[in-house]
Amino acid sequence: MPACKLCQSDNVIKYGSYKGVQRYYCKDCHSKFKADDTLFYMKTPANQVSSALNSYYEGMSIKAIRRHLQQEHANMPSTATIYEWVQKYTQYATDSIEGYQPxxxxxTWIADETVLEIDGQNVWLWDIIDDKTRYLLATRISTSRTTRDAQMLIDRAVKTAGKYPKVVITDKLPSYLDVRYGKDTEHIQGRPFAVLNNTQKIERFHSTLKQRTKVMRGLKNIESAHDFVNGWLVHYNYLRPHTALADKTPAEVAGVDFPYKNWADITRHKPSKPIITSHVKRGTMRMEKTHIGRPRKLIPRQPRPPRESSSVKDKFTGRRL
Known part of the structure; x- marks a missing residue:
């Protein structure tokens, strides 16, 4: 009898089978698992799903991911199916980080904002990262750049960090001037040479993010933008190693004992709330079918000979038959 895949317990019993695959039930953690590597209610193996998720947040388009699965695994899911994977397991990822705090x-914190295109309109993406650990403390999307928007960003960062910073570095946006940073916090607005090294860190982060958004070719709506930003936060903080941090993730440097190391672990997470995914019609995202194998021989159709006119006329209408 195999051990439980979630808690490694041996207190496991058989729990029926599905399509010839044996299922098991753990009496200790009350979880169900299968004998093979596929996920529940899915035909695609877990390693292919996790590879697609990692490729998506690393910058590959959904169509490029589909071609990769076709070439490497001889599996050709529709682009709508891959998009539903991203929707589903992004919610798994955001649920998995609840309760974890750096x-x-x-x-010293660095804040900045950049523009994104959503449904043909420009919206603003606000970010604030820790200078020491590169940890993304807070991120939000807004349609304006007011003082209220900047204040909400700072409040989220303080809630995540559990403290106020000593220094906050921003650009020269006037909205940052009236923000309440904290009693002992110094606000430094970006000067070209004095804070060059610090501003380069957030600009490098935004250049990485813009590479991702270019592949997406414009987010479709504000809901998809929120999902993408939430998934990107988990990927950037907890799963993506940073070369400047000795190939560690920002979460590891910030002292977060996160149990998952990659997207394969995220797919095994047991969410604490229902997961909602919007169904995408297959016809709206499906690529053209690709024929695999010997090229088909196309035989040109011969045109039909012209129909000969008859000399017999209809006795009522007078038309030739």
Whole structure:
């Protein structure tokens, strides 16, 4: 009898089978699992799903991911199916980080904003990262750049870090001037040379994010933008190693003991709330079918000979038959 895949317990019993695959039930953690590597209610193996998720947040388009699965695994799911994977397991990822908080956040934070295109309109993506750990403390999307928007960003960052910083570095946007940063917090607005090294960190983050959004060719609506930003936060903080951090993730440097190391672990997460995915019509995202194998021989159709006119006339209408 195999051990439980979630808690490694041996207190496991058989729990029926589905399509010839044996299922098991763990009496300790009350979880169900299968004997093979596929996920529940899915035909695609877990390694292909996790590879698609990682490729998506690393910058590959959905159509490029489909071609990769076709070439490497001889599996050709529709683009709508891959999009539903992203929707579903992004919610798994955001649910998995609840309750985890960075413990070793530095005293210097860097805030900035960049523009994204959503449904043909420009919206603003606000970010604030820790200078020491590169941990993305807060991110939000807004349609304006007011003081209220900047204040909401700072409040989220303080809630995540559990403290106020000593220094906050921003650009020269006037909205940052009236923000309440904290009693002992110094606000430094970006000067070209004095804070060049610090501003380069957030600009490097935004250049990475813009590479991702270019592949997406414009987010479709504000809901998809929120889902993407939430998934990107998990990928950037917890799953993506940083070369400047000795190939560690920002969460590891910030002292977060996160149990999952990659998207394959995220797909095995047991969410604490229902997961909602919107069904995409297959015809709206499906690529053209690709024929695999010997090329088909196309035989040109011969045109029909012209029909000969008859000399017999209809006795009522007078037309030739």
């Amino acid at each position: 413990k070793q956040v530095g005293d």
